[in-house]
Amino acid sequence: MKGKMINIAQPSFLGNEKKYVLDTLESGWISSIGKYIECFEKAFAEYHGVKHAIATHNGTIALHLALAAAGIKKEDEVIVPDLTFIATANSVRYCNAIPVLTDVELDDWNISPADFRKKITARTKAIIPVHLYGNPGRIREIMEVARAHQLIVIEDCAEALGAKYNGNNTGTFGDIGCFSFFGNKIITTGEGGMCITNNDELAERMRILRDHGMNRCRKYWYDHLGFNYRMTNMQAAVGLAQLEQLNDFLEIRDHIYNRYMNRFRSSPEIILQSVHEQRNVNWIFTLRIKDITLTGRNALMEDLKLKEIDSRPVFYPIHQMPFYQHSDFIRGEFPNSTTISQEGISLPTYIGLQDKEIDYVADAVFESVQKNAS
Numbered sequence: 001m002k003g004k005m006i007n008i009a010q011p012s013f014l015g016n017e018k019k020y021v022l023d024t025l026e027s028g029w030i031s032s033i034g035k036y037i038e039c040f041e042k043a044f045a046e047y048h049g050v051k052h053a054i055a056t057h058n059g060t061i062a063l064h065l066a067l068a069a070a071g072i073k074k075e076d077e078v079i080v081p082d083l084t085f086i087a088t089a090n091s092v093r094y095c096n097a098i099p100v101l102t103d104v105e106l107d108d109w110n111i112s113p114a115d116f117r118k119k120i121t122a123r124t125k126a127i128i129p130v131h132l133y134g135n136p137g138r139i140r141e142i143m144e145v146a147r148a149h150q151l152i153v154i155e156d157c158a159e160a161l162g163a164k165y166n167g168n169n170t171g172t173f174g175d176i177g178c179f180s181f182f183g184n185k186i187i188t189t190g191e192g193g194m195c196i197t198n199n200d201e202l203a204e205r206m207r208i209l210r211d212h213g214m215n216r217c218r219k220y221w222y223d224h225l226g227f228n229y230r231m232t233n234m235q236a237a238v239g240l241a242q243l244e245q246l247n248d249f250l251e252i253r254d255h256i257y258n259r260y261m262n263r264f265r266s267s268p269e270i271i272l273q274s275v276h277e278q279r280n281v282n283w284i285f286t287l288r289i290k291d292i293t294l295t296g297r298n299a300l301m302e303d304l305k306l307k308e309i310d311s312r313p314v315f316y317p318i319h320q321m322p323f324y325q326h327s328d329f330i331r332g333e334f335p336n337s338t339t340i341s342q343e344g345i346s347l348p349t350y351i352g353l354q355d356k357e358i359d360y361v362a363d364a365v366f367e368s369v370q371k372n373a374s
């Protein structure tokens with residue numbers, strides 16, 4: 001494998017991407033007006049079987065837009081998992097609301113319905129379950145608790161486009177589903193995001209707030225303080241072409257998942273994210289090395305780097321971030337997110353990754369783990 005780094009992720013543009021982008025350039029419609037935005041939103045909504053899809057400039061602001069449209073405001077509490085990408089919690093802070101951190105399950109690494117139930121107070125308005133690494137959480141149980149307490153549910157599906165729980169797409173269980181199209185995601189638009197919903201009122205509010213809060217019937221009249229969160233026609237052109245290939249992408253990701261699983265499944269040193277009633281879309285194949293220390297995990301990543309294999313640590317728990325070390329956010333302990341974060345490592349996963357590269361990565365992981373254990 002010498003001479004070529006095996007990247008952790010890389011995009012694939014083998015469909016109509018160039019053709020559609022060229023079309024936007026030739027048409028002159030390069031900003032946030034143009035046919036591709038409408039086509040991409042329509043195709044995305046159809047894929048999910050929902051009424052509305054609202055494209056945004058990235059996934060972080062898709063979350064903020066959803067929270068703002070849902071009326072989340074100062075001092076409201078929003079439950080978020082402690083183990084996630086920082087944007088999930090930050091989007092709550094952008095509303096001046098309080099992200100109440102919640103531990104995750106040790107098996108699927110997603111928000112624990114039992115733990116989050118205990119965190120609900122009179123001020124709790126919403127919950128953001130995240131389907132981490134493309135692996136859906138226990139969304140049915142989460143919805144049951146949320147509905148019993150009249151909480152708004154905003155699913156963070158940034159990593160989980162195409163994932164299913166009990167046959168239904170993630171993002172369609174809650175009030176709003178939010179997606180990211182960053183360069184390493186299941187489909188990409190460079191930067192990009194999407195909110196989906198069946199709720200007409202929420203959709204209308206998201207469309208207005210996305211466009212500076214402008215009245216939809218009266219140009220340059222602003223009823224609300226809004227944002228410029230729009231997607232460009234060029235981004236949408238790439239997105240539409242990528243969406244056309246989604247089923248193929250998911251099949252390839254399944255293949256990569258199965259090949260890694262065949263190598264790691266029966267190893268006593270390795271713990272894998274469990275899959276129950278879900279379709280995991282294998283955003284980035286991630287595993288835990290049993291009882292490894294933080295130093296040991298970092299040494300493993302260094303060993304892989306020497307073999308020209310890129311890897312990533314699992315996200316650090318949000319409660320460890322300096323600006324989240326505040327008693328309002330931290331209520332209780334987070335043993336599971338701390339353990340998964342310390343022991344977890346993500347391995348190369350992308351369209352175009354070859355079988356021999358997957359085997360090479362798996363061999364390198366075993367070699368390093370055994371060397372460091374002996």
Ligand SMILES: Cc1ncc(COP(=O)(O)O)c(C=O)c1O
Nearest residue numbers: 058059060085087158180181182
């Ligand atoms: C779980 C999660 N939420 C939100 C985001 C934010 O998306 P973006 O990078 O498009 O802003 C990401 C992106 O990496 C993510 O992984």
